[in-house]
Amino acid sequence: MPETTGLFFSLFNEIGIIEQLARAQLEARLPEGLITPHFTVLNHLVRVQDGRTPLDLARAFQVPKTSMTHTLAGLEALGLVEMRPNPEDKRSKQVWLTEAGRSLREGTIAALVPQFADLAREFPAERVAAMLPALIELRQIMDARRGRKG
Amino acid sequence: MPETTGLFFSLFNEIGIIEQLARAQLEARLPEGLITPHFTVLNHLVRVQDGRTPLDLARAFQVPKTSMTHTLAGLEALGLVEMRPNPEDKRSKQVWLTEAGRSLREGTIAALVPQFADLAREFPAERVAAMLPALIELRQIMDARRGRKG
DNA sequence: CAAATTTGGTACGATATCGCACTATATAGT
């Protein structure tokens, strides 16, 4: 196994573990029945403005549209988003946050603040800031390659 | 949202996206019916020696033991691992790699080598090496905290 | 503008994840 391969292999291995641990921490703070994708969608809608179509969201998270249909159905059933017809395209819908959706997202973030503060005592925020640019760049590169061949 | 929170939030967001992209690349190289957890188990068994019990593996990957039962059943059905009784504990089993299992793992890694080499043209292995120690340390810290409160 | 193609969304079925409950064995407590 070439050196380069081993390095990337280790990198993705570590990233996979961290992802799993982070997900577990988030889900521990979410109410029963909500999982990471639900929160992620709420968060995305706050950040980029709600009113997106389901397909927009599926693309943003790179999941099949059928998966997004399912996730949105869950959010709607809990009254966290509202699905409205898209006035610009009768095939389509728009996803709007409800007050409950916004406040659930706020509350979850608030619950994470002490978590992160605690973690920062062992792994300082400065170190996070230091590693972020490389991660962002790697993500962008991998994302751009995604379309191309394989 | 405090600065620290925002930084960790961004960090885990990037990590989540990279994990998803890496997983997609791996699964594109796996034969029909095999997914990331299958490969991960094969790989783990090579690295730490096979003969582990299902529970060892569940702990190593921090998944519920029922999930591991399912993953192992899939690997066994495809002849990639062999389940034997554990001579030291009649409740328990041991998971052994078959030749097919070893060679599938080898072949998959071989298929990833050019992928990574290609990626390294845009994101050099040195940069991976540079970011690895911090990721490993973060993973260790988060892992250690897992048991404690929450 | 009619026909062909593309696009947004859902229904449905296959497989995955995981909690709960259960069996069989192992270990601890007295």
Add this chain to the structure above:
DNA sequence: ACTATATAGTGCGATATCGTACCAAATTTG
């Protein structure tokens, strides 16, 4: 030793993910 508790694994049911097939509306094309 005898009972109580803990541990290894699985069966089952609930929910998640995702591919295929499908419908309805939009767009393209001739």
